[in-house]
Amino acid sequence: MKSRSSSPQPRSKAPVAPTAQPGEVRIISGQWRGRKLPVLDVQGLRPTTDRVKETLFNWLMHDTRDRLVLDCFSGSGSLAFEALSRHAHSALLVERDQKAALQLKQNLARLNCSNAEVRHSDTMQLLAGPALQQFDLVFIDPPFRQNLALPCARLLCNGWLKPDALIYLETEKELDISELPPSWHLLKDKIAGQLAYRLFQFQPV
Template identity: 50%
Template structure:
């Protein structure tokens, strides 16, 4: 049985970069309640789905957490990655990783703000988006709706969505399902944005 950490403990775990320019690098992850770093197996599946679509992508990681997906994309030569993280301590940890990797501001941006609020005032345009919200918070639909209403997606943009299996939500007609993988607890989707006339 794993020992329970004290409330004051901020000891780190690690995420591993699987491929690309930082292949094999282990990066620190702070211990924070609700933080679910993406497993290597899930990451491998996702990036096998994406293949060459990562290269030169303008990437947005909406609920960055450990930064595992966005940092993997940057390692695999995405043009730019924006990590949105609401929790101050986690965002600070992401900025430390940015410094550790010596990533430039044009390559990697860390935003410490509520995701939906930031998206509503965003002027960017993205063709690769990761959406893995905290479970049981009903954040997925508002994020999808805001991405569409604010015209933040380039035509043909790919979105990776991960949510609890029991979540009831609607995939808008502009988003076409390409891949799906489900376990007893989690549903993972890859969808493509198709602009409608």
């Protein structure tokens, strides 16, 4: 008779969802769930982490479908791609760096996405001009500590936002947001490491 081993049997580990690796972004949910897209190593480009992005889109769970999206400092395009995957109506991705803008166009082609436009432009200059249209979901995730977030917020109020538009703002955590437009009403906020991320609603007087 064989004696039974008294050593405990190893427990099977629960499957772990894959995360984006350096040089790529991963789409978390929607029609392109699990797709990974390449990202260039560009100075100042800092893709939103999977954990922060997951929290944001939990906040936006019922508020992406059919939205007109503006991604102000698109960079990797991670936020716009996620919204498009979750059936946003369309998206305008604004990116100043020429190589990053080209990468965005290539990634949209990889996704066979026809309802998004990449504009190679300086965001502040674009917003300072006449509004191209009004948007109801806006992402603002500029390079940190370059004094871009608050001026961008003020420019958006010049005709770029639909009433009740939702605005996501990701900044360095020490940024004083007391100078944000009074028409921006805070809905959600959270701190993660060195960054703060917040969701606002635009309610013009």
